[in-house]
Amino acid sequence: MALEHLFQGSALNAVDAKGRVSIPAFLRGVIERRGDARTIVLAKHETFACLSAYDPAYAALKHAKLERLLEKEETSPDAALEYQQRNLMAFAATEEVPYDSSGRILMPPMMRRKGQIGELALFLGTGETFQIWNPQLLLDDPRIPDDLKDIARFRLDERGGTA
Amino acid sequence: MALEHLFQGSALNAVDAKGRVSIPAFLRGVIERRGDARTIVLAKHETFACLSAYDPAYAALKHAKLERLLEKEETSPDAALEYQQRNLMAFAATEEVPYDSSGRILMPPMMRRKGQIGELALFLGTGETFQIWNPQLLLDDPRIPDDLKDIARFRLDERGGTA
DNA sequence: TTCAATCCCATAAAAACCCATTGTATCCCG
DNA sequence: CGGGATACAATGGGTTTTTATGGGATTGAA
Numbered sequence: 001m002a003l004e005h006l007f008q009g010s011a012l013n014a015v016d017a018k019g020r021v022s023i024p025a026f027l028r029g030v031i032e033r034r035g036d037a038r039t040i041v042l043a044k045h046e047t048f049a050c051l052s053a054y055d056p057a058y059a060a061l062k063h064a065k066l067e068r069l070l071e072k073e074e075t076s077p078d079a080a081l082e083y084q085q086r087n088l089m090a091f092a093a094t095e096e097v098p099y100d101s102s103g104r105i106l107m108p109p110m111m112r113r114k115g116q117i118g119e120l121a122l123f124l125g126t127g128e129t130f131q132i133w134n135p136q137l138l139l140d141d142p143r144i145p146d147d148l149k150d151i152a153r154f155r156l157d158e159r160g161g162t163a
Numbered sequence: 164m165a166l167e168h169l170f171q172g173s174a175l176n177a178v179d180a181k182g183r184v185s186i187p188a189f190l191r192g193v194i195e196r197r198g199d200a201r202t203i204v205l206a207k208h209e210t211f212a213c214l215s216a217y218d219p220a221y222a223a224l225k226h227a228k229l230e231r232l233l234e235k236e237e238t239s240p241d242a243a244l245e246y247q248q249r250n251l252m253a254f255a256a257t258e259e260v261p262y263d264s265s266g267r268i269l270m271p272p273m274m275r276r277k278g279q280i281g282e283l284a285l286f287l288g289t290g291e292t293f294q295i296w297n298p299q300l301l302l303d304d305p306r307i308p309d310d311l312k313d314i315a316r317f318r319l320d321e322r323g324g325t326a
Numbered sequence: 327t328t329c330a331a332t333c334c335c336a337t338a339a340a341a342a343c344c345c346a347t348t349g350t351a352t353c354c355c356g
Numbered sequence: 357c358g359g360g361a362t363a364c365a366a367t368g369g370g371t372t373t374t375t376a377t378g379g380g381a382t383t384g385a386a
Contacts, residue, residue, distance in 0.1 A: 004223065006222070006223065006226060006254065007254060008204070008222075008254045008255075008257055008258070008259050009254075009255070009257065009258045009259060010255050010256075010258075010273075026259070047243070047244065047247060048247070124251065124254075124255035125254045125255055126247075126250045126251060126254045126255060127226055127250055127253070127254045131255075143244060143248070144248075144251070145248055145251065145252055145256075147207065147252065147256055148251055148252065148255060148256055150277075151255070151256055151273065154273050154276065155273075158272070158273075
């Protein structure tokens with residue numbers, strides 16, 4: 001498959017008192033080039049203490065991939081159950097939120113809790129999708145490469161906060 | 164794979180007060196022959212104290228390679244984590260910057276610090292990618308061949324600066 | 327009413343854009 | 357072969373546009 005437009009780069013944005021966050025312009029650019037939606041899909045990340053985010057076009061693609069996988073491995077009861085589980089996670093456990101004309105979303109409270117997002121949201125492009133972190137949790141995770149933590153620290157410094 | 168257009172040659176350009184740098188025309192030529200983007204991707208070099216740079220087409224190619232690797236080795240939890248880490252480094256730890264009609268980029272502050280780039284940027288073609296150095300750091304690195312340092316010194320002399 | 331989401335407007339900083347200058351290499355023509 | 361004329365690269369500076377973000381005002385459902 002391979003998508004031609006990939007999410008890349010990092011940014012640290014504020015979450016204001018109303019729970020609004022600006023989606024960095026360079027990520028919005030990719031979303032709007034992939035499709036014409038001004039919307040992102042949020043989910044808890046599978047392995048890290050952060051949120052995973054992507055555009056509706058990618059969600060559709062992901063769904064198609066699951067369908068194909070099912071058709072291939074079918075007949076096994078295990079496979080069918082696994083499909084049901086994955087499907088639930090892919091759709092029921094996600095939230096789709098539009099961003100407004102200034103590029104901001106209202107972070108849904110449930111996702112905010114799941115991602116433990118506080119006053120600051122660290123956006124990280126990861127190719128097909130991007131991640132949203134509480135920067136402190138990223139710094140605390142031993143599985144994250146040091147070079148990436150340096151970037152998080154730089155983004156925090158840039159803002160004047162001491163990390 | 165093998166790309167047909169390769170980066171080669173060297174140039175020393177100024178970084179102005181706004182942080183702008185001209186990408187040498189001979190490198191831009193390669194970028195635009197590889198794809199139609201007028202954009203470069205910047206990353207910290209893995210082994211040297213400089214930046215690594217390439218075009219989006221090369222980045223996509225690298226990504227596709229990673230994807231194929233994952234599908235082959237999948238299922239292992241270790242492999243999955245390693246994949247996540249690589250993806251983060253390849254995308255979150257890089258920045259994509261467009262160059263304008265006069266061939267200049269705005270060097271992102273984070274990359275400028277990571278590469279310790281001051282007022283001068285030394286561009287070195289290395290085939291599939293190219294490097295951007297603080298010329299002084301190149302001269303100070305014992306791992307760099309003397310012949311290459313001579314080239315750096317020549318570029319500095321050309322400019323009137325004493326190396 | 328009340329809380330919360332959406333819309334609208336304001337602003338400061340940063341980035342993108344446009345235009346001008348210089349220097350150098352190239353070309354053309356006498 | 358010399359000497360302009362030309363084209364393009366690199367760079368400086370100003371102006372406009374975009375971004376991120378704050379703060380009302382309005383809508384709407386509970």
